[in-house]
Amino acid sequence: MLNPFRPVVLFDFDGTLADTIPLIVESYHHTLRASALPPVDEVEVRSWIGRPLQPVFEERYPGRGAELTATYRDWNLAHHDELIVRVDGMPQLLKQLVHKGVRVGVVSSKRRSTVEQGLRVVALAEYIDVLVGMDETTAHKPDPAPLLFAAEVLAVDPSQCVYVGDADVDVLAAKAAGMASIAVTWGAGTADVLQSLEPDALVRDVTELERVLLPSG
Template sequence: MSSTPRWPHVVFDLDGTLVDTIALIVASYQHAFTTVLGHEWDEAEIRSWIGQSLIGAMRQASPEKADEIFAAYTSWNEENTERLVAQYPGVNELVRDLVAAGVRIGVATSKRAEPAQRALQLVGLDDVVPVLVHHDSVDEHKPSPKPLLAALDALGARPEDSVYVGDAAVDMLAARNAGMAGVAVTWGAGTPDAIADAKPLITCTTADELRSALLGPS
C-alpha cells in the first residue's frame, strides 16, 4: 500500500458506490408506481434517477401523484431494507484501509438521513464515516456542488485536495462543479456510456482498481 494516499480527503457517494442498494431502490420504485399508478416504470429510467433527490425524481415522473408515490416507496423501502441491502466485494476493506492510511472520509448522498445511516450500519461502515451529508443537509442536490462542498467543509478540506467517488454521471458532474477530482465506479447504477460522457478522471471496475486509484499499487 502506498504510504502517501493520492488525496488526503475522499468523499463517497452512498447508493451504488459504498453500499449495494440498487436492487432495493429499483424494487421500491416499482412497488410505489404499481401501487399508485397501476403499472411499473422503465427500469433504465429508474436507474438513471439514482443519485438524485428521490422526491425530485417522483415529481418529474408524476407531479400530481408524487407525494403518494413517495409514501408508498418509503414504507416498502423501510420494510425491505435489511433484506435487500448488501456489501460490494472489497469496498469495506478499502474504506478501512483508507482510514488506516490517514485519509479523512465523508459521504455526500441524496438519500434521506435515516435510510442513509441505516445502510451504513447494515454493511458495517457507520463507525468509519465521520461525515454524512444527506438529502436534508442542503437545499440543492447533485449535480449541484452543495452536498460535496458541505462534506468538505465538515472535513476541513479543500476541493483541490479531495476526490469524490461515485457510480453515476451526476456524481461526476457534481465533483466538477465543486472543483474536485471525480473517480467513477461501474458497479452501481450508472451506464458505461453515461459515465464516460461525464469525463471522470479515472473509471474503476473493481474495488482493487479503486484501491490503486486512491492508495496506489498494493
Template sequence: MVVFDLDGTLVDTIGLIVASYQHAFTTVLGREEDEMLIRSWIGQPLIRGFRSVSPEHADTLFETYLAWNHANTERLIRRYEGIDSLLGDLVGSGVRIAAATSKLRGPAETAVRLTGLDAHLDTLVTMEDTSEHKPDPAPLLLALNRLGAEPGESAYVGDAVVDVQAARNAGMSAVGVTWGAGHPEDVAAAEPDVLAGTVADLRAALLG
C-alpha cells in the same frame, strides 16, 4: 479527503431501490416504470423522479416508496466485496472519509449501519443537509467544510453522471465507478479523472 456517494458506490442498494420504485408505481399508478429510467434517477432526490413522471401523484408515490423501502431494507441491502477493507486501509493511511448522498438521513444511516461502514465515516451528508443537490456541489462542499478540507486536495467517488458533474462543480477530482446504477458508457462519457471498473481499480487509484 475522499468523499463517497452511497447508493451504488459504497453499498449495493440498487435492487432495493428499483424494487421500491416499482412497488410505488404499481401501488399508486397501477403500472411499472421503465427500469433504465429508474436507474437514471439513482443519486438524485427521490421526489425529483416522481415529479417528472406524475406531478399530481408525486407525494403519494414518495410516501409509498419510503414505507416499502424501510420494511425491506434489511432483507435486500447488499455489501460490495472489498469496500469495507478499502475504507479501513484509507483510514489507516491517514485519509479522512465522508459520504455525501441524496438519500434521506434515516435510510442513509440505516444503510451504513447494516453494512458496517459507519465505523469508517467521519461525516455523512444527506438530503436534508442542503437545499441544493447533485449535480450542484453543495453536498460535497458541506462534507469538505465539516472536515476542514479543500476541494483541490480531495476526491469524490460515485457511480452516476451527476456524481462526476458534482465533483467537477465542486473543484474536486472526479472518480467514476461502474458497478452501480449508472450505465458504464454514460459514466465514462462524463469524463471523470479516473474510471474504476472494480474495487481493486478504485484501491489502486486512491492508494496507489
C-alpha cells in the same frame, strides 16, 4: 488523466459503498404498481438513481410527488436490511484508507437516517468522518452544494477531495465542486455514459479503486 489521489475521499452511498440498486429499483416498481401507474422500464428507473425521491416523482408525475415518495419509503424501509448487499472488498478498502490517514465521508441524496441505517447494515459506519444527506442542503446533486458542505464540515479545500460515485450526477457534482471524480461501474450508471463525462478515473472493481485512491510509491 489527473492523479485523483486526495487526502479526503467522499463516497456516494447507493450503488457505490453498498449494492442497493436491486432494492431501489424494486422500490420504484412497487410504488408504481401500488399507485396504479403504468410500469417503467429499468433503464429509466436507473436514471432516477442519485437524485432525491420527491423531485424525481414530481417531475415524472406532477402533483403526486409527496404521495409517491411516502409509498416508496414505506416499502423501501420495510425491505431495506434484507435486500441491501455489501460491495466485496469495501470494508477492507475503507479500513485501509483510514489506516493511511485519509479522511472518509459520505455524500448522498437520501435522508441522513436512511444512509446511517445502510452504513450499519454493511458495517461501514465506524470509518466515516462526515455524512451529508439530503437534509443538510437545499440543493442536491448534480448541484455541488452537498459536496461543498462536506468539505466545509471537514474544514478542507474542495481541491483536496475526491468524490467516488456510480451515477452521472456524481461526476457532474464533483466537477462543479472542484473535486476530483472517480466513477465506479458496479452501480446504476453504465461505463459508456460515465466515461463520456470524463471523470478523472473509471474503475470496475474495488481492487482497481484501491489502486487509484492509494497509489504505491
